[in-house]
């Protein structure tokens with residue numbers, strides 16, 4: 001266990017699996033008390049139980065990030081329970097790839113609600129708590145899709161590009177209360193979810209296009225979030241840290 005976040009209180013949204021789960025585990029391993037938020041409290045609690053079994057401090061909470069009031073109440077309860085609030089990782093996303101002609105209002109609304117509005121609601125809920133704690137760090141999970149054109153990904157690319165823009169604006173606004181706001185932009189990460197929906201051929205092509213010759217791992221992303229969450233990055237704000245093995249650079 002490291003101690004870079006000892007005494008800090010953090011929340012990670014969409015934390016019951018994938019990148020969010022790995023990030024929550026790494027922040028806890030650095031000494032943070034971590035609230036794992038997900039749509040169902042028992043999903044989040046199962047992930048939190050694993051962290052506790054490994055010696056960390058964690059709790060699982062049910063919260064739909066597209067519900068502003070629920071997010072304000074949930075982060076407020078974390079702050080009340082532990083007496084401070086320092087780190088928020090806006091990771092939750094709901095996504096479907098659809099060609100332009102097939103984009104449905106309900107899928108677009110949900111993607112924007114979770115992946116864009118949910119990030120703003122998270123920052124809105126967290127900022128006053130962090131300011132009262134003397135400052136904090138917000139890390140928004142974007143994607144290289146914010147910079148690249150992905151076929152059938154108009155909505156996803158648009159939402160993630162939006163996340164990079166709101167990150168810079170929030171950094172400019174919240175610096176005066178010592179809150180840093182940054183984003184991490186991963187390329188394809190090797191998760192069960194990705195393996196389920198992306199064909200072997202496409203994964204092989206992505207590996208081929210990546211100078212470092214592999215997909216990212218959930219740990220690669222968690223380590224980037226840890227850097228932005230802790231004091232190692234305490235003069236860094238408004239940045240989008242691309243974690244992609246060189247993919248976007250090589251393609252540009």
Ligand SMILES: NC(=O)c1ccc[n+]([C@@H]2O[C@H](COP(=O)([O-])OP(=O)(O)OC[C@H]3O[C@@H](n4cnc5c(N)ncnc54)[C@H](O)[C@@H]3O)[C@@H](O)[C@H]2O)c1
Nearest residue numbers: 014018019038039064065091092093143186187188189193
């Ligand atoms: N996996 C990748 O290859 C990859 C690449 C680039 C960026 N990203 C981004 O990283 C983040 C995590 O990706 P992942 O692959 O681990 O995702 P995932 O789909 O495996 O997990 C997302 C989590 O968010 C939760 N969630 C969905 N809607 C929610 C809501 N309304 N409220 C609360 N929680 C909700 C889900 O239940 C799930 O636990 C996302 O923002 C994604 O866009 C992922």
